[in-house]
Amino acid sequence: SGVGCSSSFPHKLQLLCNKGLVISNGERWRQLRRFTLTTLRDFGMGRKGMEEWIQEVSSQLIDRIQSTKAKPFDPTFFLSCSVSNVICCMVFGERFSYDDDQFLQLLQITADSIKFGSSPWGQWYNNFPGVMKWLPGGHHKAFADIDKMRSFVMSKIQAHRETLDPSSPRDYIDCFLNRISQEKDNPTTEFQEDNLVSTVMNLFLAGTETTSSTIKYALNVMVKYPKIQDAMQQEIDSVIGQKRSPRMEDRKSLPFTDAVLHEIQRFMDIVPMGVPHYALSDISFKGYTIPKVFSFLELCLL
Template sequence: MELSGSILLLGLLLVVLWLLYNKKTGRLPPGPLGFPLLGNLPQLDKHVPFKSMLQLSERYGPVMTLHLGWQRTVVLVGHETVKEALVDNANDFTGRMQLPFLVKATQGYGLGLSNGETWRQLRRFTLTTLRDFGMGRTGMEAWIQEESTHLVARFQMQKVAPFDPSFLLSCSVSNVICCLVFGQRYDYEDADFLQLLAIVSEMLQFVASPLGQMYNIFPWLTERLPGRHHKVFAQIEVVRSFIKEKVRQHQDSLVPSLPRDYIDCFLNRVQQEKHCDSTDFFYENLVATVMNLFIAGTETSSSTIRYALSVLIKYPGIQEKMQQEIDAVIGRERCVCMQDRKSMPFTDAVIHEVQRFLDIVPFSLPHYTLRDITFRGYTIPKDTIIVPLLHSVLKDETQWAHPQSFDPQHFLDHNGNFKKNAAFIPFSSGKRSCVGESLARMELFIFFVSLLQHFSFSCPGGPDNVDLTPEYSSFANMPRRHLLIATPR
């Protein structure tokens, strides 16, 4: 009797605390009533939570409040709402949530999770440095073209036998960011390199899983339980050790007047500001930012290209039409260049539609209110998580004719010319959009077109065997792996 009374008392106390917590939040946007401790988690599908949010917004509107555990969260739904927040009111929404998984992975340092002046300094420096080394320019184009020849050669080695292209694509895409950050590329047989790519792949699969989301909501509890996350964090330490060794090698061979890559430039800045007490350029920020660039620059683009190949196997008519355009504009011998894109509207439209349809980061990286803000008549308190639901923008029925179908016509006008759409924001938008957007666009075009120049793609069992629904669909939409056959043209 005493035990049941204690449990009842504890339950009542939690309810009172929950009500007091909600009472203090002012004029928040509307949202469903949640449970103590769990908040609205029971109302979300753990496999596709962003779809549950979309359904809830039909009742509560495009700006709504949810509680993920104890975490107060405002969800922004639809193109107009997300644009108004991230672009029109950009200064209010520049904060970045300290995702527990990423905080532990980076020890809380680096560009990805930084805020305020630290974020401004690191972002400005990173964009400038990567552009100086050719990101979005002809210098970087040459690196990607060279890497595409290695990728084509590896596909040719498969000799028309079914194979999983995942690691070959990861090697190629990762080598581009490795050239920028480490100043070198790696052989596709390099054991250490392959181990790093395997770790990055497993890490993102974990983050995209329900368990990964549970870690971000209840880190204090999950840390004390056995599970896959302990293995993942142990593997992340392998990546950190690799980066630390690269930094050490750069320190030993640095010539300040001749920087070779991003690490050299950062080390130069560290030296320039070593007597400044408030500097953001120090060792921990270097290691964490390099980790941000390496991980983000590897998996998302390679997964998108892998998904694109699956799409073309699923829709062979689209593949044939793309190859006709490639043959007419480039032929099968000349190396593709970015200048070709303006003459290839259908190919460009297919690549854009792949990104829209895959919707690889449906939540974006969550934002965070660094102070009390007012938005659409609501008061959103400091320390509130902001989720710009990119899924709702890329599948917005007011912006796309057939949002739930794969349709390259979304990016073509009635004359067959390429047309832009403001709701195309796979890299997010505003001041915290992806720093590697121009690099990713270049990689997707050159790698994808190079492969279609040389091969036609199919799979065992034919198009009906291809499932375009994601294998993991939570924080990220991770496409399924399929065996494919690359037949030389």
């Protein structure tokens, strides 16, 4: 099926419909998805650097939690900072201080964008963009915030372009810039700067919120099921101990912990509507007909 415009990501201003990874469609989506999965796999599973980044960010998170001195606190901010920093390492090749004003602004824009997507204004805009763009409301602030994030991403891309070493890519942006250069003479290439900007924003917006919310939900589950928490802790202590950080190779030795994490992800409903899809052709299923929907461009111009 084709992928429609996600209600979580307003598609006005420079966030054009059918750009980037999350809300693109057809051949563009296939090419960007294949490239992104391959690149992230190279920087993640195939390279030690990504694991080290996660361990460093996790250590920073533990220090922040310990600084509360066992007093009650809301983990949302700490988790968002940590997850975002992992994504920043992977995409921008750097991580930010928890006190960095620009970083904090990006986190706030991310949180506000997700809230907007699930708000009545966001739902109305998603269904009636042609009408809503003329009406006053909170959606205009969301558009302005997204444009600020876009400007930040574009400045990072420009900095990468000025310091790029094609033989030694540092992160996702470098890899994409290399691909743009390789296909500059291909008139049908999907590797263009507007797709790079939108894809980086997709990774930052979607990755930060979904991952941090999953971890926060997992903490809630551990509180509700203390026996499960105890069993996980015992397995982790017996395999990893309490003096070193976990590594990916430990996963095969932690079957109970691995099963619990998969069950948490199966059980939770982090994006109720998911990324909208539409039928590319008429489909009959158990006596029901799912009709073909008009073109993606027509959907965006509604």
